[in-house]
Amino acid sequence: MRGGDDRPASPVRPDGGKATTPARAAPPGPRGLLRRLREVMAEAGTVDERLARVVRNIATNMVAEVCSVYLLRNDDLELYATEGLNPDAVHKTRLKVGEGLVGDIAAHARPLMLADAQTHPQFAYKPETGEEIYHSLLGVPILRDNRVIGVLVVQNKTRRQYMEEEVEALETIAMVLAEMVASGQLSGSEDLVAVTRAPTMPFRADGRTLSEGLAIGTVVLHEPRIHVDKTIADDIPHEKQRLDAAVASMRDQVDRMLEAPDSDIVGESRDVLETYKMFAHDTGWLAKLHQAVDSGLTAEAAVQRVQGDTRHRMQAITDPYLRERLADLDDLANRLLLHLAGKPYQSAAENLPDNAILLARAMGPAELLDYDRRKLQGVVLEEGSSVSHVAIVARALSIPVIGGVEGVIARVEPGDMIVVDGDHAQLFVRPAPDVINAFQQSLALRQARLAKYAAQREDPSVTRDGTRVALLINAGLLIDLGHLDETNADGIGLYRTELQFMVRPTMPKAEAQTAIYRRVIDHAGDRPVVFRTLDIGGDKVLPYLGRQVEENPAMGWRAIRLTLDRPALLKVQLRAMLEAAAGRSLHVMFPMIAEVDEFRRARRLLDREVQRLVSLRKPVPLKLAVGTMLEVPALAWQLPALLPLVDFISIGSNDLMQFMFAADRGHPKLADRYDPLSPALLAFLHWVVQQCRSAGKPVTLCGEMGSRPLEAMALLGIGLERLSMPASAIGPVKEMLRSLDVPRLADFMSGLYRSPEHSLRAQLEEFARENGVIV
Known part of the structure; x- marks a missing residue:
């Protein structure tokens, strides 16, 4: 029972019934109907009689032969009123949420349109309704506080297709019905009103x-939750004036937020507020609000109506970065409702x-x-x-x-x-x-x-045998900088520059990038900061750059591949880094290098930017160190050719592991299938560390593997002495290494690299227990 697809089309004149409008004519607007519904609810008679008049008016206005209201009661969708179906079915016909087409509308909280409902696989025939003679169907959910409390349906005998205007009109009417149900006007029964309350x-x-x-x-x-108590307008011009005044007030508020000086922890928030400003000044959005008021709604109801329609349309978008704009639009609509209610500064952030x-x-x-x-x-x-x-x-x-x-x-x-x-x-x-x-x-x-780790903040990161281990943090936003001092870390081993691009609505200009990088270097002081150039693509998409549809994004057009193909993007970033580090040290690292030639091409771009600054008589970094991420296994076999060209190597264990095992790390069935403590991966890393040590080049691991004490212990055992990790991992890893004898562990692990076992985790845990290592 009930349902439809999402295909808009023009209506066809139905056979017989009450339809009298010419073929392909649009149905009357809901303005007059809303006024009539308000009159009906004020009339004398029982609840059932008034609701019967409501569906009769809707059917006439929508040029439909059937109009039915189903309301959620005791977890079932009960037929509460109908015009056109068998009246004996009222209060008898019930459907589970998800059952039939009415249940499908309720389950997915979305409108459905069908030219021939009976052929739909979800159709469920209820013989007591007598609906077998009706073919086309349009149904919309009745929503209250974004919860489905019922379904409103119209039907016709002919196989007609419904227009988008008809869907919008029915959704507007459903919104009014929702307010009537919530206020008890339709029933007065706690049994029914309870559907609008949370359990x-x-x-x-x-x-x-x-x-x-x-x-x-x-x-x-x-x-x-902002409840709109009045949905039907008494005075359309007055509602438009209220709407325009609230929009102007809201725009002023957003502008003032942007004009306020940024604090240390909200450097990124200004970029998102720019998005709010763009939406707040969008003329198309305001035009839709005016159209909703013209249909007979109050200003508040118009905002909710447009908000619901926008949410429905955007929820069909699969791109996660475009879907994030839905949050911006929702926030904007809520701000406007608060202004209409005279509470422009009400916020959940206040009185927390x-x-x-x-x-x-x-x-x-x-x-x-x-x-x-x-x-x-x-x-x-x-x-x-x-x-x-x-x-x-x-x-x-x-x-x-x-x-x-x-x-x-x-x-x-x-x-x-x-x-x-x-x-x-x-x-x-x-x-x-x-x-x-x-x-x-x-x-x-x-x-x-956490308190214990904070108390150990000043303790040196030195093992029991005297090995000094550099513990660095991974960062990517200005709010990360405070963790340097909180943890007493040795520096930032990985600064993900793409995060600054991801939280902005548009591409950051060179001046903005320079200011950010300079602020990071200033805060770090004498401690090193390794800036990784843009690692975008794959699961990190910038909406303003467009999205490439790829079968395997993790191995696709991303990171250095993308920026080498778009050299202007990389040049601007490198220029910003060089200017930010004028007279100081700068560490630059290129991501996802798969062959030596890619590193050489990227390094040439960097060298040209250095020469450009020199030719312009601008200051350059006092010291420039250039390295690469080792994430693609193929690069390891080119280390003899690569190491003379680089100043350092950084192992990205996250991507390296998924490439080593050909396993998508985001796949739920593969997430725990391969252990980072496998003999294959540890043997590979041990060999890489030996190669770098022989060449006198420092090597750091900056993936998630180094953030867990047991895994970090194994990494120290293979010879690593530099680990970069989330700030929260510094305390546990430092506690572990201060209880560790590295030579003893290295000797223990030397006999495990050729093991055929799935993992060396059990052996390493036993070593930790026997030697008092805190993991």
């Missing part, structure tokens, strides 16, 4: 880990509880930076991926984040107790006391460890 029972949900960690706190909605857990459909990095980091304990997103901007910022802030938890916002209320377990990608809402106690114990142990 109060405990529940557990799974998602994806975007940032590891554990947090316990209370729910705070990033987008506070001390143990806040933020819930949002999606959000941008600047929005996260608006929150007080001392009070924000965790984040839960209905959308979001590990490469989303907010995930990148959250990891820099050490805030646990779980993404991909669909529908969670509809099941919570502000103030609910919630546990966010970022380590295992799960959350517990309104948990039982024993669950809270268990997680509180885990959290206390975690905090005790």
